[in-house]
Amino acid sequence: MDNSSPPQQRLNYGTAAVAAAVILITLLGHLGAMGLVGPDEPRYGWIARAMAATGDWVTPRLYGQPWFEKPVLYYWAGAIGFLLHLPAEWALRLPSALAGLAAAWAMGWLAWKHYAAGATRLNDPAVLAPLFFSTTVAAIGFSRAATPDMLFSASIALAMASVATVFRLAGFLRADTAASGSPQAGDRIPLLLWGAFLGLGVLAKGPAAILLAGGAVTLWALCTRNWRPVFRLAHPYAILSFCVIALPWYVLCAIRNPDFVRVFILEQNFERYLTPVFQHRQPFWFFGPITLLALLPWTALLWPIGQQGLRLWRARSWNDSPGLFFSCWALFPVLFFSFSQSKLPSYILPAVPALALLCAAARVRAASRVSEPGSRTSHAMHAAAGLTWVILGLAALIGAHRVPGAASHSILMAAGLSIVGGIGGVAVSFLRERGVVLYSVFLMVFLVEFANLSILPPLDPYVSARWHAQLMHSNLHPDRIFAYHLSRSWTYGLSFYFARELPEWSPSDPDPALVLTTPAGLGEIRHAGRFYGDLEEAYQGILYVPIGPLPR
Numbered sequence: 001m002d003n004s005s006p007p008q009q010r011l012n013y014g015t016a017a018v019a020a021a022v023i024l025i026t027l028l029g030h031l032g033a034m035g036l037v038g039p040d041e042p043r044y045g046w047i048a049r050a051m052a053a054t055g056d057w058v059t060p061r062l063y064g065q066p067w068f069e070k071p072v073l074y075y076w077a078g079a080i081g082f083l084l085h086l087p088a089e090w091a092l093r094l095p096s097a098l099a100g101l102a103a104a105w106a107m108g109w110l111a112w113k114h115y116a117a118g119a120t121r122l123n124d125p126a127v128l129a130p131l132f133f134s135t136t137v138a139a140i141g142f143s144r145a146a147t148p149d150m151l152f153s154a155s156i157a158l159a160m161a162s163v164a165t166v167f168r169l170a171g172f173l174r175a176d177t178a179a180s181g182s183p184q185a186g187d188r189i190p191l192l193l194w195g196a197f198l199g200l201g202v203l204a205k206g207p208a209a210i211l212l213a214g215g216a217v218t219l220w221a222l223c224t225r226n227w228r229p230v231f232r233l234a235h236p237y238a239i240l241s242f243c244v245i246a247l248p249w250y251v252l253c254a255i256r257n258p259d260f261v262r263v264f265i266l267e268q269n270f271e272r273y274l275t276p277v278f279q280h281r282q283p284f285w286f287f288g289p290i291t292l293l294a295l296l297p298w299t300a301l302l303w304p305i306g307q308q309g310l311r312l313w314r315a316r317s318w319n320d321s322p323g324l325f326f327s328c329w330a331l332f333p334v335l336f337f338s339f340s341q342s343k344l345p346s347y348i349l350p351a352v353p354a355l356a357l358l359c360a361a362a363r364v365r366a367a368s369r370v371s372e373p374g375s376r377t378s379h380a381m382h383a384a385a386g387l388t389w390v391i392l393g394l395a396a397l398i399g400a401h402r403v404p405g406a407a408s409h410s411i412l413m414a415a416g417l418s419i420v421g422g423i424g425g426v427a428v429s430f431l432r433e434r435g436v437v438l439y440s441v442f443l444m445v446f447l448v449e450f451a452n453l454s455i456l457p458p459l460d461p462y463v464s465a466r467w468h469a470q471l472m473h474s475n476l477h478p479d480r481i482f483a484y485h486l487s488r489s490w491t492y493g494l495s496f497y498f499a500r501e502l503p504e505w506s507p508s509d510p511d512p513a514l515v516l517t518t519p520a521g522l523g524e525i526r527h528a529g530r531f532y533g534d535l536e537e538a539y540q541g542i543l544y545v546p547i548g549p550l551p552r
Contacts, residue, residue, distance in 0.1 A: 023134040027100040030452035032089035035466025039488040041146040042496035048078030068264040073203035074148035092146035099154035100143035104130035114322040125360040133356035138294035155201035157353040162194035195238035199245025220328040282343035301359035330354035393418030410454040461540035465493030485521035510550035
């Protein structure tokens with residue numbers, strides 16, 4: 001193995017500035033364009049806000065009661081945002097956005113160490129890897145989600161980078177160019193970081209961090225039949241840093257809450273994985289198409305990744321290949337959760353950073369073979385990347401009619417732009433093949449900004465309680481506002497923005513009230529003879545129903 005120093009690389013400041021702008025726009029731009037949505041964001045937001053207000057940094061509480069669905073890392077991060085007096089959406093989504101930035105940086109650093117091609121330009125994996133990751137559908141979506149998923153995925157990505165460093169310094173993982181480290185170099189800091197990042201993953205979502213990281217490393221050892229570097233990861237430095245980061249909160253929380261181990265470890269982890277108790281059952285192959293969708297618009301690059309893997313297998317030269325190592329970190333989360341009896345799209349998010357890194361390396365490798373025989377594969381790959389935009393645009397056209405209000409018109413416009421852009425991308429792939437990547441990056445940036453400015457704001461009242469809470473902030477009788485047969489998303493959202501648990505209205509309640517409900521709920525209220533006054537049909541998303549006193 002060549003252990004010489006790597007070629008001197010210079011930083012192209014223009015390229016770095018462009019790449020940084022793209023990453024910041026896609027991961028950090030307009031985090032408050034839409035209020036908190038779904039049942040998870042306002043529920044996690046309530047817990048984080050309560051933690052900041054009460055000063056209890058150990059026990060997560062929802063409506064005053066202990067809530068052990070997830071560990072504490074995300075709640076800590078969100079609570080800090082509230083203490084800094086950030087707007088609620090920024091306080092709760094900024095941790096995910098910063099975690100996305102950390103994952104993008106980790107992929108760029110790994111590409112620089114293992115795949116660097118020379119000067120820092122847009123055709124260098126060290127630039128493409130963070131660009132690819134930050135422009136995937138998965139990264140854009142989850143960096144804007146007030147959930148622990150991106151914190152967890154970034155912890156796994158950083159743990160992967162630490163393990164790669166340990167293996168490379170030990171001489172068990174080569175670089176595709178020149179190795180950038182000596183096998184004799186000390187690995188104490190990477191071992192400490194490995195344990196620390198694994199501990200952060202356990203604080204973000206629990207024991208799954210150990211299972212995913214350990215499973216990826218074990219899969220690599222099985223493929224290479226090399227267990228020596230794996231045993232190195234159990235070094236006392238790694239164990240110590242893991243324990244310092246992860247154990248204090250778990251121990252304190254278990255001491256203060258006798259039900260913590262049963263509820264969190266047994267019910268929320270083992271029972272969730274082994275049984276469909278939480279009603280998220282999906283077929284075994286569910287994560288196959290989810291992975292393809294998560295990687296858009298770079299899904300076409302999976303084809304050269306497969307080709308490279310086949311070449312390594314035929315040549316039997318995969319033992320010290322960085323591609324095999326990163327593939328194990330991409331493949332194992334998909335395999336592991338495919339066997340789970342509870343499946344949600346966010347489960348395979350930890351696979352996306354490694355996939356983006358592999359896509360960057362595959363794209364550069366394919367582009368370097370343009371002049372070689374058989375280069376049609378490279379042209380076809382880039383043409384497929386352009387066609388991806390056409391397919392996305394057609395899918396948006398089909399689904400636009402299901403979106404209410406002015407947002408549907410904006411989606412139609414975005415769909416048209418995507419189709420035209422995709423056709424342009426195919427043309428670019430034949431005129432100037434290397435321009436397709438840059439073209440796709442800027443098209444994604446444009447569509448993200450278009451969505452933030454023209455799609456999400458008009459859609460907000462239909463999916464988020466923020467608009468409704470602002471509308472009723474001056475209500476003279478806030479204690480007489482109730483929910484009735486609303487979905488969990490609306491109930492949690494309204495409770496968060498009202499800053500109080502919104503009670504469920506009962507037809508036996510004798511007093512006048514304002515009830516927020518659905519058309520079906522309105523029918524029941526009419527049938528009970530409690531509807532009073534005029535119905536504001538113009539209100540969006542939910543119905544505001546005035547309730548009269550119970551007839552005597």
